[in-house]
Amino acid sequence: xxxxxxxxxxxxCLLCLLSMEIALFILYPIALYRPRMILPALGLHGALIxxxxxxxxxxxxxxxxxxxxxxxxxxxxxxxxxxxxRKRGLFSYITIPVLLVFLTGSVxxxxxxxxxPPVLKxxxxxxxxxxxxxxxxxxxxxxxxxxxxxxxxxxxxxADQYRVVLLxxxxxxxxxxxxxxxxxxxxxxxxxxxxxxxxxxxVWLFYGLYLHARLVQGWTGKPVAWMGIAGFVIVxxxxxxxxxxxxxxxxx
Amino acid sequence: MPSAAYLMKNFFLSLKTxxxxxxxxxxxxFIGSYLMPVHRNIFQPMNDLLLxxxxxxxxxxxxxxxxxxxxxxxxxVLLAINxxxxxxxxxxxxxxxxxxxxxxxxxxxxxxxxxxxxAHLLGAAWGYKISGGMLKxxxxxxxxxxxxxxxxxxxxxxxRGFPKDWSADxxxxxxxxxxxxxxxxxxxxxxxxxxxxxxxSFELDPRPVALLMITRDPGTAWAFTGGILFVLxxxxxxxxKWKQR
Numbered sequence: 001x002x003x004x005x006x007x008x009x010x011x012x013c014l015l016c017l018l019s020m021e022i023a024l025f026i027l028y029p030i031a032l033y034r035p036r037m038i039l040p041a042l043g044l045h046g047a048l049i050x051x052x053x054x055x056x057x058x059x060x061x062x063x064x065x066x067x068x069x070x071x072x073x074x075x076x077x078x079x080x081x082x083x084x085x086r087k088r089g090l091f092s093y094i095t096i097p098v099l100l101v102f103l104t105g106s107v108x109x110x111x112x113x114x115x116x117p118p119v120l121k122x123x124x125x126x127x128x129x130x131x132x133x134x135x136x137x138x139x140x141x142x143x144x145x146x147x148x149x150x151x152x153x154x155x156x157x158x159a160d161q162y163r164v165v166l167l168x169x170x171x172x173x174x175x176x177x178x179x180x181x182x183x184x185x186x187x188x189x190x191x192x193x194x195x196x197x198x199x200x201x202x203v204w205l206f207y208g209l210y211l212h213a214r215l216v217q218g219w220t221g222k223p224v225a226w227m228g229i230a231g232f233v234i235v236x237x238x239x240x241x242x243x244x245x246x247x248x249x250x251x252x
Numbered sequence: 253m254p255s256a257a258y259l260m261k262n263f264f265l266s267l268k269t270x271x272x273x274x275x276x277x278x279x280x281x282f283i284g285s286y287l288m289p290v291h292r293n294i295f296q297p298m299n300d301l302l303l304x305x306x307x308x309x310x311x312x313x314x315x316x317x318x319x320x321x322x323x324x325x326x327x328x329v330l331l332a333i334n335x336x337x338x339x340x341x342x343x344x345x346x347x348x349x350x351x352x353x354x355x356x357x358x359x360x361x362x363x364x365x366x367x368x369x370x371a372h373l374l375g376a377a378w379g380y381k382i383s384g385g386m387l388k389x390x391x392x393x394x395x396x397x398x399x400x401x402x403x404x405x406x407x408x409x410x411x412r413g414f415p416k417d418w419s420a421d422x423x424x425x426x427x428x429x430x431x432x433x434x435x436x437x438x439x440x441x442x443x444x445x446x447x448x449x450x451x452x453s454f455e456l457d458p459r460p461v462a463l464l465m466i467t468r469d470p471g472t473a474w475a476f477t478g479g480i481l482f483v484l485x486x487x488x489x490x491x492x493k494w495k496q497r
Contacts (some may be wrong), residue, residue: 115410118417119436166493168453170486177479185439188381188450188467191372192474195285202281209274216267242285 020048021107028076028099031091035083038076045073056113062120063112064105067239070130072102074137077217080163083139090151124182130174139207139235140170144230145223158221161228162214169207199238206231236243264337272418273331280327281321291317300383303376332369336360353488360485367478383452383465394466398427400449403459420451420462436464446470 027041052060056082060066078250079095145161148154180190191197210227215218263269268296288295294314298306339362343355386392386402393399404464412417419437423430427440434442436451443449446468453463 032479107428115416122439124439146469163494166486170483170490173479173486176484177476180475180479182439184448184472185441186450187452188441188448188465189299189375189469190472193288193295195288198285198288199282202278202285204280205274205278209271212267212270212274216271219271 012202015091017048020044024048025100028096028103031076032080032096035086035092037082042073042080043075045069045076045198049073056115058116058121059126059130061126061133062116063098064109064240066106067129067133068102068106068109070133071136071140071239072099072106074134075099075102075140076216078134078137078141078164082160090148091144094147095141098140119186122182122185124178124185128175128179128182129179131171135168135172135175136235136239138164138171139232142168142228143232146225148235149225150222161225162211165207165210165228165231169204169211172204172207176200196238196242199234199242203231203234203238206234253323253465263491264334265341266334267338270331271332273327273334277324277327277331278456280320280324284300284324287317287320300381303372307376313401323332324328328369332366335366337367352430354492357485357488357492360481361489362485364478364480364482367481368473369478371473371475371478373471374474375469375471379468381465381467382461384454385461388460394447394481395468396433396447397427398447399428400464400466401425402462402464405440405456405462407454407456418451418454419462420454420464422449436462446472447472 022218024041024045028038031038031041049060052066061070075095076099079092079099081093083091103186141162142165145157145164149157183192184190206227210224210231213227214224255385291314294310294317297310301309311321315322339359343359380395382394384392386471388402388405391399391401401423403423405420406418407415408417417437419435419440421435422433422442424432424442432444436442436449438451441448441450448467448490450465450467451462452465455461
C-alpha cells in the first residue's frame with residue numbers, strides 16, 4: 001500500500017530536507033556543552049516532524065524512519081526538561097550519543113510515504129503511538145540515570161531514575177489503555193495473544209517489578225539501577241526486535 | 253514453630269512474593285513469545301476461540317508447547333491473591349496515619365489491575381466469537397435469536413486502484429423485528445446490547461462478500477474500568493511522589 005522511498009528519491013525539497021537533517025547532527029551535539037542548548041535542535045526537529053505531518057496529511061509515526069526520529073526527538077525533549085539545570089557531564093555524554101544513534105537509524109531507514117491504511121485512521125491509534133514513544137524516551141532516560149547512579153554513586157541519580165520511570169510507566173499504561181480501545185474498535189477485542197502483545201506486557205510487568213523492587217530491602221541501590229538499564233533493553237527489543245522477528249497485529 | 257496459617261499469611265503479604273512472581277511472569281511470557289510463532293498451529297486459535305475453549309480443546313492436548321501458559325495462569329492467580337491481601341493490609345494499617353490520597357492511590361492501581369484480570373476471566377469463559385463470509389443481500393443467523401442482513405458493500409479506490417476505504421450496510425433483527433442498522437467500516441463496528449459486529453475484510457470478485465465478525469465479551473466494561481482506575485491511581489501516585497522530592 002505504501003511507496004517505500006528514501007528522501008534521496010524525492011524531488012523538490014530534497015536538498016532542503018537533507019540539509020536540515022544534517023543540521024540536526026550538528027545542532028544536537030551542541031547540547032554536550034550544556035543541556036539547555038538542545039533547544040535549537042529540538043525546534044528544528046519539531047519543525048521537520050510537523051512538515052512531514054503536513055506533507056503526508058497524517059501523523060508521521062509509521063515505519064522505522066518516522067518512529068526512530070520521533071523517539072530521538074522525545075529523548076531530546078525529556079533530556080531538556082530533566083537536564084535543564086544540569087551542567088556538562090556524564091548525563092549529556094551518554095544521552096546525546098544515544099539520541100544520535102536513533103537519529104542515524106531514522107535517516108537511513110526508508111520513509112513510508114502516502115496516506116494511512118484505514119484501520120490506522122483513528123485518534124486512539126495516534127494517542128497510543130505518541131504516548132508509547134514518549135514513554136520509551138523516558139525509559140531511555142531511566143537507563144541513563146541508572147548508569148549515572150552506578151558510575152557516580154549519586155543518590156540523586158537514583159531518585160531521578162525512579163521519577164522518570166514512574167512518569168514513563170504512567171504514560172505507557174495510558175498508551176496501552178488507548179491501544180486497547182483502538183483494538184476493541186478495530187478487531188473486537190482489547191487483547192490479542194501475539195508475541196508483540198506479550199512483549200508489551202513484559203515491559204509493563206518489568207517496570208511494575210522495578211517500582212515494587214525499590215520498596216524491598218536488599219533490592220534498592222545497585223540492583224534497581226541495573227533494572228532501569230535492563231528495562232530499556234527490553235523496550236528496545238519490544239520496539240525493534242519483535243517487529244522485525246515476529247509476526248503480530250503491530251505490522252503496518 | 254510458626255503455624256502453617258501464619259507462614260501462608262506472611263507469604264501472601266510479602267512484597268518479595270510480588271517481586272518474584274512478576275519476575276516469573278516476565279520469564280514465562282518471554283518463553284511464550286518464542287514458542288508462539290514456532291507452534292503457530294497451536295497458538296493461532298487462541299484469538300479465534302474463547303480462551304477456555306482453546307484451553308480445553310487445544311492447550312490441554314499440547315502440554316509441551318503450552319506449559320508456559322498454564323504456569324503464567326498460576327502466577328497470575330498468585331499475584332491476584334497477593335494484591336488483594338496486601339491492599340487489605342495496607343488500608344487497615346495506613347487508614348489512620350496517612351493522608352487520603354497517599355493511602356488510596358496505590359490501592360486504586362491494585363483495584364484497576366484486579367478488574368483487568370477479572371475482565372480476562374469473564375471474557376475467557378463467557379460470550380462468543382463468530383466470523384464468516386456473507387454475500388451481499390443475504391441473511392445470517394446469530395446467537396440470542398438474532399439475524400443479520402448484509403444490504404450493501406462499498407469500496408473506495410485510490411488513484412492506483414488500491415482500496416483506500418470500505419464499508420458495509422447491515423441490518424440487525426431480533427425475534428424477527430429490526431432492532432438496529434448501521435454502516436460498518438474500519439474501526440467502525442455496530443454495537444447492540446453488548447454484542448459488536450465488525451467488518452474484518454471483503455472480496456468483490458466473483459461476487460461481493462463481506463468477512464464479518466460478531467463478538468460478545470462480558471469482560472470489556474470491567475477491562476476499561478480497570479484501565480481507567482489503573483491510570484488514575486498511578487497518575488495520583490506520580491503527583492504525590494513528584495511533590496515528595
